[in-house]
Amino acid sequence: VAADFLAKQTPQARVWCSTPTWPNHNSIFQSAGLETKAYPYLSDDRKSLDFAAMFELLEREGRAGDVLLLHACCHNPTGIDPTTEQWSELAELAGQRGMLPLIDFAYHGFGDGLDEDRRAIAEIAKHHAEFFVCSSYSKNFGLYSERVGALLAVCPDDTIAQRVASNIKLSVRSNYSNPPRHGGAIVAEILGDATLREQWLVELAQMRGRIHSVRTQFVEAMKQSGCPVDFSFLLGQRGMFSYSGLTPMQVDWLRSQKGIYIVGSGRINVAGITTSNMAALTSAIAEALRV
Structure with missing residues (x-):
């Protein structure tokens, strides 16, 4: 518009x-x-x-x-x-x-x-x-x-x-x-009702907190993996997305060798990282960085 x-x-x-x-x-x-x-x-x-x-x-x-x-x-x-x-x-x-x-x-x-x-x-x-x-x-x-x-x-x-x-x-x-x-x-309806608005604020804070927590866990997991790259720069980023610094070649390797799909630019959807896929993801990225 x-x-x-x-x-x-x-x-x-x-x-x-x-x-x-x-x-x-x-x-x-x-x-x-x-x-x-x-x-x-x-x-x-x-x-x-x-x-x-x-x-x-x-x-x-x-x-x-x-x-x-x-x-x-x-x-x-x-x-x-x-x-x-x-x-x-x-x-x-x-x-x-x-x-x-x-x-x-x-x-x-x-x-x-x-x-x-x-x-x-x-x-x-x-x-x-x-x-x-x-x-x-x-x-x-x-x-x-x-x-x-x-x-x-x-x-x-x-x-x-x-x-x-x-x-x-x-x-x-x-x-x-x-x-x-x-x-x-x-x-x-949500913004016009005090109770619903407060519930929304709580849930929004929970979503925001989860994304921040995932960033912290990801950085720590990369450190524990012995990765040669310091990913602490991710902690200064905000929102659902992050630029990982991965090169197109590394992204291609992750796709072909590990079945992990990341946008060619190296952008990662942080909200898509969970406790169940964190270990496999960070291990694969650490390996890609050594190739």
């Missing part, structure tokens, strides 16, 4: 996406007729954020009217997020360059908590009177098949907000016209 709206209102806008990003980001904006551009995100070893390279390129090449796509938390696919200070610098830079922030908020509550995970939005709001937030409830409400979400448009005043809302509705009407009711109704 955001892509359709932007394509109609600012067809000359370029949309800046991180490298890497969620694979569908580029195709969504390109299908709407917008040009996409890439900014660097990972360091050379693919284990940390290269904020200097990211900032330098956006400062040099970003221009007024461009759209800056950012992951609010739990960056997909790397799990690596900027610090609060870095978010502040990015927000200020985008403001100075006249770029419009578009925030993908797909994993709210899976990082450090509901309040902590929105710190990027809070920093952007300090520097921007206008920005978009694409908020998804597929994961944090367990409604993946319902595709529940919301496009939030922050505007400088009520008049502009009404105009934006009117044009967004036109984009919606010409796209899917009317969303299915059930997913949104479930979220509304």
Whole structure:
């Protein structure tokens, strides 16, 4: 919806996406007729954020009217997020360059908590009177098949907000016209009832805690396996996904020799690791690193 709206209102806008990003980001904006551009995100070893390279390129090449796509938390696919200070610098830079922030908020509550995970939005709001937030409830409400979400448009005043809302509705009407009711109704029911909301908060904290625990157990298991690589960098990542640092060759070896399937980039779905498959997985990865 955001892509359709932007394509109609600012067809000359370029949309800046991180490298890497969620694979569908580029195709969504390109299908709407917008040009996409890439900014660097990972360091050379693919284990940390290269904020200097990211900032330098956006400062040099970003221009007024461009759209800056950012992951609010739990960056997909790397799990690596900027610090609060870095978010502040990015927000200020985008403001100075006249770029419009578009925030993908797909994993709210899976990082450090509901309040902590929105710190990027809070920093952007300090520097921007206008920005978009694409908020998804597929994961944090367990409604993946319902595709529940919301496009939030922050505007400088009520008049502009009404105009934006009117044009967004036109984009919606010409796209899917009317969303299915059930997913949104479930979220509304949970958030509108104090008891259900508290139960949801507890369960969300349990899911978040499990993912954090799996990361810790994985790092310890790799250490115990005698692995030549220190995987402690995973502890600084957040959310369901992590970049393991495995090379395409090592990923291919795991697939052909051990029947373990990992995305070619080395991204691992941390939520898919369990106590029953942890030992086999870490042992196989340790062996792949020695090949």
